[in-house]
Amino acid sequence: MACAATPDRERAVKEVAQAxxxxxxxxxxxxxxxxxxxxxxxxxxxxxxxxxxxxxxxVMKQQQQPAAALSAPPLMxxxxxxxxxxxxxxxTARGGKRRGSSSSAMxxxxxxxxxxxxxxxxxxxxxxxxxxxxxxxxxxxxxxSHTRSYFRCTYRDDTGCQATKHVQQQPQGDGAICSDPPxxxxxxxxxxxxxxxxxxxxxDVKQEVAEQAPVVLPMPxxxxxxAFERTPLPCHQEPVSSSSFPTTTSMQQLxxxxxxxxxxxCHGETAAAPSxxxxxxxxxxxxxxxxxxxxxxxxxxxxxxxxxxASSAAGDHDVxxxxxxxxxxxxxxxxxx
DNA sequence: TAGATTTGACCGTA
DNA sequence: TACGGTCAAATCTA
Numbered sequence: 001m002a003c004a005a006t007p008d009r010e011r012a013v014k015e016v017a018q019a020x021x022x023x024x025x026x027x028x029x030x031x032x033x034x035x036x037x038x039x040x041x042x043x044x045x046x047x048x049x050x051x052x053x054x055x056x057x058x059v060m061k062q063q064q065q066p067a068a069a070l071s072a073p074p075l076m077x078x079x080x081x082x083x084x085x086x087x088x089x090x091x092t093a094r095g096g097k098r099r100g101s102s103s104s105a106m107x108x109x110x111x112x113x114x115x116x117x118x119x120x121x122x123x124x125x126x127x128x129x130x131x132x133x134x135x136x137x138x139x140x141x142x143x144x145s146h147t148r149s150y151f152r153c154t155y156r157d158d159t160g161c162q163a164t165k166h167v168q169q170q171p172q173g174d175g176a177i178c179s180d181p182p183x184x185x186x187x188x189x190x191x192x193x194x195x196x197x198x199x200x201x202x203x204d205v206k207q208e209v210a211e212q213a214p215v216v217l218p219m220p221x222x223x224x225x226x227a228f229e230r231t232p233l234p235c236h237q238e239p240v241s242s243s244s245f246p247t248t249t250s251m252q253q254l255x256x257x258x259x260x261x262x263x264x265x266c267h268g269e270t271a272a273a274p275s276x277x278x279x280x281x282x283x284x285x286x287x288x289x290x291x292x293x294x295x296x297x298x299x300x301x302x303x304x305x306x307x308x309x310a311s312s313a314a315g316d317h318d319v320x321x322x323x324x325x326x327x328x329x330x331x332x333x334x335x336x337x
Numbered sequence: 338t339a340g341a342t343t344t345g346a347c348c349g350t351a
Numbered sequence: 352t353a354c355g356g357t358c359a360a361a362t363c364t365a
Contacts, residue, residue: 135342137357150356154341166356 118189126167126184131192133165145171153194161194 127133133151141148146169153161170183 134340136359138343139355139357142354148355152357164356 117191118187121186121188122170122183123186124181124183126186129186131163141168144168153192155194159194161192162190163192163194164189 123129132154134154134156135149135151137150138147139150148166148168150166151164153159153163155161156163165186165188168185168187170185172182
């Protein structure tokens with residue numbers, strides 16, 4: 001994929017890369033020490049990372065991406081196996097739904113912006129995305145070895161939320177190891193308008209990122225280097241798939257863990273609404289988040305603070321580690337290296 | 338008993 | 352007409 005290098009894009013990439021490098025250099029400190037000074041340093045570093053990501057993603061968002069980029073095959077780090085590449089890939093998709101016409105018509109009638117109404121994600125944790133879903137159907141799909149499950153927002157009847165998703169387990173490749181977690185393709189349709197998830201804000205952010213065109217970041221080895229340095233990892237409150245990570249872990253496993261860990265954050269405590277949105281509801285307004293600050297530090301930090309509070313109440317849950325993982329993994333996994 | 342899940346039937350689209 | 356998506360009655364479960 002040829003990516004036109006505009007000054008804004010270069011600046012964005014540089015911002016992300018610098019913060020990323022600094023976190024990487026300091027992460028042993030973040031992981032293994034807990035004195036107050038170091039916590040302050042961790043706060044500072046993470047705050048800087050958030051600010052950089054805010055700038056970078058805001059710039060990326062503002063840039064109109066050529067449609068061709070969306071259909072281009074993902075470019076991955078040579079450090080990943082084919083399976084890992086496939087597992088890590090989160091791709092966006094536009095249209096292509098038979099019944100999409102009705103939902104598209106509803107979106108247009110509602111005056112929504114021209115963002116895609118469906119997008120696809122590959123994950124090992126298809127049921128842990130922070131939203132509450134009700135299963136309404138299951139179908140055997142031609143050519144698929146597993147059935148496809150259909151979900152809609154639990155609050156559809158209450159709020160009219162039109163969000164749906166279907167989950168399709170991917171066939172295991174020939175080289176798959178028995179212990180490899182199954183990979184699911186999750187196809188989301190329509191944005192949540194219910195605001196009933198306490199992690200709706202974070203998911204909106206992830207959703208926005210997923211809807212961005214692929215961006216080429218300049219440091220292919222970093223992500224998998226960090227992923228593999230991180231073993232063994234500290235225990236987590238949330239039953240991700242086990243209480244500790246496997247000795248040899250993949251980026252996708254980390255990403256899956258982060259998703260679930262974030263779930264713990266947001267449900268452990270109600271995060272305050274960012275100042276840029278309504279102050280009376282924990283719901284982050286989709287439109288204000290989208291129109292104002294794209295990935296705002298002041299949106300993340302209240303959740304971080306809430307998570308820290310939850311952590312001290314629940315035990316030695318490592319907030320910094322989890323947030324750092326979120327930054328390094330979840331915020332980057334949607335990009336093409 | 339209410340809410341969630343299952344499952345066969347139905348419907349719209351290509 | 353085949354296929355995928357949704358409906359809704361039956362069933363399950365906490």
